[in-house]
Amino acid sequence: MFMIITNFNFNKSLLLNEYFGVLILLIFSIFLAILILFLSYILVLQKPDLEKLSSYECGFEPYEDARHKFDIKFYIVAVLFIIFDLEAIFLFPWSISLSNLDILGFWSMIDFIFELGVGFVYVWQMNVLEWD
Template structure:
């Protein structure tokens, strides 16, 4: 077994590690680190910054994220169907109507439960 055959694989791994880790190290070494009140102020999270990273979050953040993923996946399934609408015919159209009906039922359920209220 000739180890010279593995040299390209070793070089690929080394270059990949350098490309992945190199910018992180350069940013850490060369980047400024001057925290102030503006950088530590609330940003998109809705509450003051605090020391403990394991503090309790409001469950609404997770619920909104899950609902976003749900409806984002709906679009991911609808786009290929829209492109192939001529090929799938009436059966494909009816299947998508059933799919949308199930999603609308879930959306109405979430709406009635108050999951979309942000107060």
Template sequence: MNPEFKTIFFSTLLGVSIILLLVFISFTLGNSRIGLTKPDSEKSSIYECGFDPFGKIRTPFTIKFVLVGILFMIFDIEISFLFPWSIVFNQLNLFSFWIVYTFLIVLTIGLAYEWIKGGLEWD
């Protein structure tokens, strides 16, 4: 067997064995085995924000939270694409410039669409 494959094999074997060990420990020492899953006064008390809990935990929330989160994620990904491009900007050819320029135009159109549809308004 090739030495590189041995390294990959034993690394994978070690990773899988650690995962299985942690899953086994979780099942044997988990809260459901000890009986701590029942809600108590500590779980219903005031949390970090300082407000008393009100309503049920699983109440539906508006989709605006998810949409705003997706918008932030899209623009964070845009920055992660533009940062390496800006580092090697002087070494790129004209085709690479126009590809990134097209990418920015598509993102700007998407931002304008969200703005027109009211996705950035917070009610």
């Protein structure tokens, strides 16, 4: 019975020592977020007008007819950015673990980079990135 109580106090002390810094950081970050929110509301001049209060729909007027034609180049460039950005993220772990990879891992990534380059050249040749 004495061993269980001693062990419990040891675990409680260990828990307090390990996570006390995390608790302080959490309390400080919540306090700082509330302080910044409060000060930004108090210190800024509130002058709303019709233009500031209107919704913004990617450069289009939000209250027009939904059946009008619009240019989709903005959306194409956004999708291409997301695709190439996500594909570029795979380069970082590969470059870090390059010394631990075998020949198959190396050539698989070289193939991936080649396909990424072919896709970029195709997008460039189709003039998708040009804003006429």
